[in-house]
Structures are given as structure tokens and as C-alpha cells.
Amino acid sequence: MTDRLPGFSTLAVHAGAHPDPTTGARATPIYQTTSFVFNDADHAASLFGLQAFGNIYTRIGNPTQAVLEERVAALEGGTAALAVASGHAAQVVVFQQLLRPGDEIIAARKLYGGSINQFTHAFKSFGWNVMWADPDEIESFERAVTPHTKAIFIESIANPSGSITDIEAISAVARKAGVPLIVDNTLATPYLIRPIDHGADIVVHSLTKFLGGHGNSIGGIIVDAGTFDWSKDNKYPMLSEPRPEYHGIKLQETFGNFAFAIACRVLGLRDLGPAISPFNAFLILTGIETLPLRMQKHCENAKAVAEWLLAHPAVAAVNYAGLSGDKYNNLARKYAPKGAGAVFTFSLKGGYDAGVKLVSNLKLFSHLANVGDTRSLVIHPASTTHSQLDDAAKAKSGAGPDVVRLSVGIEDKDDLIADLEQALSA
Amino acid sequence: MNHDAYGDDYIREILHGVKSIAMVGASPVNVRPSYFAFKYLAQRGYDMIPVNPGHVGKSLLGKPFVASLLDIGRPVDMIDIFRSSSHIMPVVDEALKLMPLPKVIWMQLGARDDAAAAKAEAAGLKVVMNRCPKIEYGRLSSEISWMGVNSRTISAKRAPMPTRGMQLSLNRMSVGGGETGASDRAAKNKSDSA
């Protein structure tokens, strides 16, 4: 085969998967096993010593999971990936490789509320400190850089606000500071935005959302872009220094441009333990096969719903980057020309009470705390996903009291609009 | 030759074509990358020759160390150089004295010397820089996919059995005397009707 690069949809179906060598099974089998036999003592020792590629124990890796990993790595244009039990687990595993107590990360203020909590509270208990910056003001990232900064973290499309982040501008700040840029690409998926093409060094996902796409499995993934030199100075000893747990192996020296993904597996996943189940890996993998088709429909429906809401007299504002008058429309045209995603917010003239009433009147939209399902979803972030934030932080993350968030599904758009219409007039 | 990005066909042809590989800078220390690569390539069937003047008299996985390329004493297809960039040129100069000439100069991950590469290419050799043959072999065979690495290959063909350990063998334990229930019944029916 010549080096013809397959298109995105072909990779979404094929990358990482080939017919099972033992049985010929064409769909990826669910390797529902805890462990894998060794050929002999030398093979076992080679696997444990990282000298050979292969399977040992499902907490460290599993063949079903490996197909998922290669598939997402291929879709994102990365060198390797590591799938874990959830999006939050992906974040912990990433930062465990990068941070020591007293170190800092700079994070965009517009993040999923759960990530704001994780960084503020759980990370603090590890001695990891967060400096918040405003993705609408790039200089705020520059100002937050200190000698302790080890990484910058942003969302490509922010949850819940649906705003688009200027990845290239923030990547320039990261490069100047000599730290990796980590992009949570959950809401965009690689079908809409490929952050590595814009300067990201690490991409993380909650696979729970659009990648899995069917609201049936929790999962997360870390993609290594292979772009960052971890050994340049002594900032990242997990990658550059001899590892005592592996008899003195230096990971970057040994694994080159996929050393970060290996570190996440053999230091992070192995020791922290958040392994994805083979069954969840299988369901998410099956979901990814239709990612391009679903994202097209999600975006088409979201735009139609946003336009309809904008024209409705009870609606005060619609924040959807795909609308031509939106503040983020220029960034959307640059970074997400195929569509601005399907998660966005709007506010009602009736404020908090009208928002709560709308949510309870809807019949087709499910009221729940998730996004990226085939089904359309609705939530009032201020009283749920973002309820742990104070009022100022709520407003800054785009989750003020009057804001309603939609995750628009792949149903018929006329039915979605009819549901909103009856709920607003009820 | 563009040494910033190699086509898969270029690497595949090299790894398919060479039979013997002299590894300059091979280490007997089993946590060094050269040891990993040496062992892996030996297991994949390559005729491996460890070259390291500091270890002459010892052997690496049963293969005796030689002090220099000129001491190998037989033709060798590829020179895999596990030395940093500043130590590449003398090794290439030595390789170009071999008769017959080797076919490939391979510089390990992290190592690159464009002048040495140009010299080898002018003599008709193929050159790979800043790559690991173990990683490339694992990638192109998709074995490395077990570690979640993007092999940048796809295939709808059934792959060969990945390791010897997965081959089916006759060395299985028989249970129930080795006869199936069906054969018991068949034998019984036969004797009943007789």
C-alpha cells in the first residue's frame, strides 16, 4: 500500500482495528479478561520491563481498549493515546505526569464546572495550584506565567457556554513559557476541531460525550501529540529522569515521541488505577464509527434550534458560535468550519424562574447532567453542574442564573423546535 | 531524501530487505534502549551483531561483542548506530570502509548528522535518522498498537498470529478420556442395532 492518507470517515471506521488474528472476527472483540498468559518467563519479564509490546493485565491495557486508543490517536493526528475510566480520570493522569507539589497550571476560566471543581479542590489537596485566565483575553494567560508553571489547560469549545477558544494564540503563550498546551476537545471532537493542528501538545476527552455519542458509557482518553520535548530542562522528571519503578529507564529516551502516552499508562494508569472496562471501550468504539455522520446532524440541528430561539420573543439572548452575529463566530469560522458543535446556552427574559419552568415543561428534551447524546438534553447549569461555583465564577464560566444549556441531539429538528415552542408557551 | 519525514514504504523496504544488523553502541545493561532494541530485533529473526569496544570478550544474548565494524569479518546489511549525533561521523566513515558496503545506515532516535547522511547516500547507501527500528517494526506490523500507539496503517486483512505463543498446538490436556459424548452415543447406538 502506498502512503495515501485515508480520510477522516475512513479512519473513524478502520483505524486501530483489523480482523482478529485468532478467529477472523471482523468487529473488534470485547476482550473481557483481567489478565493475559505469558509465553514463558522471559516474555513475562520483557513485558514487565517495558522491553516488549504486549498485554499483561487489564488495569494497564487491554486489546479492545488498544483499538479505541489507536482510533482516537489517528483521528486527532497524535502519536499515541491512553484510554481511561472517565474524562476526569484522564485529567488526573495527565497532571500526575507533569506536576509536583507546589507546581502550577494555568487554566481557562471557561471550563466544565466539574473540571473547575477538580482543579480547585482535589488538585489543591495534591499541592497542585491553579491560576485562572480568561480565554477571551490572551494576555491574561501571559500574566499568569510564573517559574512554577508546568502546563496550560483550555477547552476547544467551552462547556456550557459553547464559546470557541483561540487555540493558536494560547499555544504561542505556552511555547514561549516552555510548557505544554493541553486541550480538552470533548465538545468539538476531532471531527470539528483538531487541536494538534493548532499547536496543542496533549488532547484530552471525556469519551462519555460525542465520541461515544449514545449516552451509554463513561470513558476518557489522553492523546499525545508527540510535539513536546520533555527532556529540554529538568521540568518533567517523570519523562526525562531514570524511573526507579522500571529499574532506571528514561521514558522519553526510550519511547521518543509517544513517551507521554507511555508515561500516562505505566506510571499513571498503573499506579492510580482508573482503567476503562473493555465493554465500555467496545461501546465507545462502535459509537466513533458514526462520529462524522452524527456530528453533521448535531451541528445542523443545533444551528436550526439556535436560529429559531433567537427569533422567539421570550428569549433574551442565544450564545451559539455558529450564529453569524455571535461574538465567537469569527473564531468558529476559523477553528470549526464544519459546525460550531451542538452544546450552547441561551437565556430567557423571565430569568431564573422562566428557565426552571422551561426545563420542566419540555417533553422531548431530557433533563439531565450530560451532553453529547443522540438524544436532546437540557439543563439549568446554575442549579446543577455549576452549582458549586460562587455567583461570580458562575457568570465568568458562562453559567449565570438565567442561562439554560442545550445539547442538541440527532432527532428531527422540527420535533425539537415544536417541543421548545410548546414549553415556552405553556 | 527528505530526512524530516520518511514514507512508510521506505522504512518497510529497509526492514524487509536487511537480514543482518550491526548495532554500534549496543549495551548489555538491560534497561538501556539499545538492549531493548537488540533483543526485539533478534527475536524478529534479524542476525544481530553487538559492536562496543568496552564489552569485547562478553556477549549480548549469546552474540559476542566486537570492538568495531571492521572486526565483524563478514558482510552486514545494516549499521544501527546507538550513539549521540556528535559521534556519528566516525562510525559512518568506518562503515564506508567495509567490503562489501552495507546497504543501510540507521541512526537511533534522537541522533541526526546530515553531513554523515549525505556522505553515506553519496556512496549509494540508504539512510534513516532519528528513528528506532524496534518502534518502526512494531508500528508497521501494528504490534505496537497494543500500547495505544498510532501505527498510521489500516488493514481489512486478517493479520498473521502475532506471536509464537498464540499458535495452536497439539500440546493440550484432554478431559473426559478424550471421547466426546456424541461418539459414545454413536458407538452405543451401533451396538444396540447390531
Ligand SMILES: Cc1ncc(COP(=O)(O)O)c(C=O)c1O
Ligand atoms: C468538557 C468536559 N470535560 C470533561 C468532562 C468530564 O468527563 P467525565 O464525566 O467523563 O469524567 C466533562 C463532563 O461533563 C466535560 O463536559
